[in-house]
Amino acid sequence: MNLAKAREVISTPSGRRALVVAIGAIGVVFTFVFSDPTGMLAPVAATCIIAKCRFALPTLFAISLATASFLYSPFYEGVDPTERFLGFFVGAASLAILLKLANAKTLFDRVYQTVQPNVEDIPGFGWSAYPDGRLRFLNPKALDYVGLTAEEMSELAKLDDHSWWSKFIHPDDLEGCFERWRHSMRTGEPIFEEQRVRRHDGTYRWLRDSAIASRDEHGNIVAWFATTVDINDQRRAEDALRKSERQLQQLTDTVPALIWCATPDGHPSYINARLQEWTGVSLASGDMHASKEFTKAILDAVHPDDRANWLNSLEEARILGRAFALRYRQRRHDGVYRWIDGKAEPLRDCDGNIIQWYGVCLDIHEQVEATEAMKRSEDELRLLIDTVPSLIWLMTPEGVPYYFNKRFVDWSGPSASIALLNGDQQTLNGFVHPDDRKAVEAAIKHTIAVGKPLSHRGRLLRKDGQYRWMQSRIEPLRDEHGNIVRWYGVNLDIDDEVRAQEALRRSDERLSRALRAASLSELSVSIAHELNQPLQALVANAHAFKRWLQAEPPNVERANRTAEWIVRDADAAAQVVSRIRALFGKAVFPRHKVDINILVRDVCDMLADKLFTQKVKVELDLDPELPTTSADRIQLEQVLMNLIRNAVEAMQDGASAPHLVNISTRVSRSNMIEVEVRDHGTGIVDPDKIFEPFFTTKQDGMGMGLAICHSIIEAHQGMLRAESLADGNGAALTFSLPIRPSEANDPGNLPIKANSEAA
Secondary structure (H helix, E strand, O other): HHHHHHHHHHHHHHHHHHHHHHHHHHHHHHHEEEEEEEHHHHHHHHHHOOOOOOOOHHHHHHHHHHHHHHHHOOOOOOOOHHHHHHHHHHHHHHHHHHHHHHHHOHHHHHHHHOOOHHHHHHOOOEEEEEOOOOOOOOOOOOOOOOOOOOOHHHHHOOOOOOOHHHHHHHHHHHHHHHHHHHHHHHHOOOEEEEEEEEEOOOOOOEEEEEEEEOOOOOOOOEEEEEEEEEOOOHHHHHHHHHHHHHHHHHHHHHHOOOEEOOOOOOEEEEOOHHHHHOOOOOOOOOOOHHHHHHHHHHHHOOOOOHHHHHHHHHHHHHHHHOOOOEEEEEEOOOOHHHHHHHHEEEEEEOOOOOOEEEEEEEEEEHHHHHHHHHHHHHHHHHHHHHHOOOOEEEOOOOOOEEEEOHHHHHHOHHHHHHHHOOOHHHHHHEOOOOOOHHHHHHHHHHHHHOOOOEEEEEEEEEEOOOEEEEEEEEEEEEOOOOOOEEEEEEEEEEEHHHHHHHHHHHHHHHHHHHHHHHHHHHHHHHHHHHHHHHHHHHHHHHHHHHHHHHHHOOOOHHHHHHHHHHHHHHHHHHHHHHHHHHOOOEEEEEEEEEEEEHHHHHHHHOOOOHHHHOOOOEEEOOOOOOOOEEEOOOHHHHHHHHHHHHHHHHHOOOOOOOOOEEEEEEEEEEEEEEEEEEEOOOOOOOOOOOOOOOOOOOOOOOHHHHHHHHHHHHOOOEEEEEEOOOOHHHHHEEEEEEOOOOOOOOOOOOOOEEOOOOO
16 A cells, blocks of 8 residues: 555656655765765766756766765775776766766757646647546636636536536437447547537537547546537538538439549449439449449440440540540430430549549430431422422522522523522623513612512513513511511513413403493393383373374363373483483483482382283382482382382282282391382292393393393492292392482582493
8 A cells, every 4th residue: 555655656746856856865875874986976867867957067066076075085985086086077977968868858848848838728628527527627718618617617517427518518419429428438438529519609519529538557547638629610511512512413313414424444433313214224333343334234225336436436535535425326224216415524633634534415316306307398398499380599688699499490591590699790681681671670679678578570581592471579588686687589480371361451352342242232122121111101192192182072181191191201211211321331320319218109100000900919118217318210210110010020920829019118237228129929030140131031021121220229339139038929129229418419429320331
């Protein structure tokens, strides 16, 4: 027990210094007791050790002087003192020099002796704990971080072996910290952990603890020493780096491209998710065997026709260290070959050495197919342009021709086409007919200047030397800003059409002369047809006039009345002739106010004798609110009489049908005056042809009555239509007239003009 206590005392610096002083004192005593100066070497050594050789020489002289005094004193009884002094001095000097050399200090040691470190100078947060985990000390930086004083931390450390640190740990990290702390306290293993620690302002920051156990010569833990470093910024940087790496990984896996990396010697080292999915082959990172297997799988997937070129291009890029670019076909995981646009670039270090290959493969199958389809479409379009029977050509925005299709070249001749493309003015002048040259040049210049389409007719020179009529059209093509990028032109050979039109024009002239001759005949027939009734009445009244005069005695009153009828019938015949001539000529008659209801009644009165003789009854349904209009009354009387007479004649063959004619007037929805004549005969066989001249269903008919009526109504800007009633119950003929101002000769109303074409 005393030995252990002595060992513990000697292990301290003060104990060691006391031991050195004791040994030096023993040496002095030995010298005086045994009259031997060798004992004085012990004080020399002790002094050098205690003074760390800083005062070795002064100490040597002092002890040497003391030794000389002793040797020459009466107390010394030995041999020659001078000889003994010299021996002592040499031994003492040698010992002092050896101790000085043994205790020599480096510059660092000397600096460190003058600048002593302490716990405040430890970088970061320094702390120490007893073997059982209780806190020994915490440096001021750590105290400032948690916001406690040394006294407060001391009180906290007295509670247990963990409160001094667990109170400040983030709740999510506390359980793991406890587990690692207990494990290190039990096993003595170093502590290396990272956790979030609350700062004095309440914020948590990431700290890293590094603690090791200090052991004695028997391996027992005597203390724990540790430093804690603030790594919050480092963790944030690492988190940002991991986030960036994750985003980069997501980018490479999401971007619609097949991305890969390879080592400098060409072995694949990374492929993104899309490439794995596309090929159906995975690649383990860092596995050389897997890399070779992947390379083999990719090589087998390249189309046999493209494989050799793919290998050569890839090897050439690797050996020469230049970029790789190639289009080839590669088999997808579903067995379908698709076009790939592969590219690779080398990454070099500062010395120019390749350290990595980065490559990307783009699936361009649809693009290649679209390009091929476009090329086929262009070929088909070119074939169409060359085959279509038109001369197609293109001009620059300035009006310079730069393309002719095959038809144009064949039509004009290769030499002429080349000369036109080269801008040969002489050829251009000869290409256009001299009579059309100025007009063509002016039209093209104007079109290019104003940027508007052109349609022009002129004569161009064919390769056989014949000028032919051409219909030329020019259209501009504009970009999205409205600027003209080119002109499209097309020429159609219309020479045969022009000649045919000229021949047709001459035929039309001959036909017009023939039609005028035919119109004279038609006029004669029309006059005969319309004069038949008034002339018959005129003859009948003349016979009656003769009978009244020959009576005994002569009936002068009846004769005078009959003479008036003869004058009326003669005047009516003259009016009929005038109106019919107006239909086939260009005479214009003024309009007069006409009340259609009164007109209907007057016509019925004029036909009363015929209606009575034929036993036909007339029913009138006249609109009392019917407005008046401006028209030629005589012509309308002629139309209405013709329609009523046709209605009466249509009912002569139907014995069982009622002999009834319905005449009605009304205003239509289109604001027109309508007059309808309806019979109960057999109906109309062909309503579409009934108004054509010389078309009749009567045995003795001439086919001109309804044609003349149709012409009269059209001359009044009206319309005449016919329809056959259902179940063969007769027919209805209706004519409509526009409602015109009722004042006669109103200058705001157009006069009625004869229409010979309608007749």
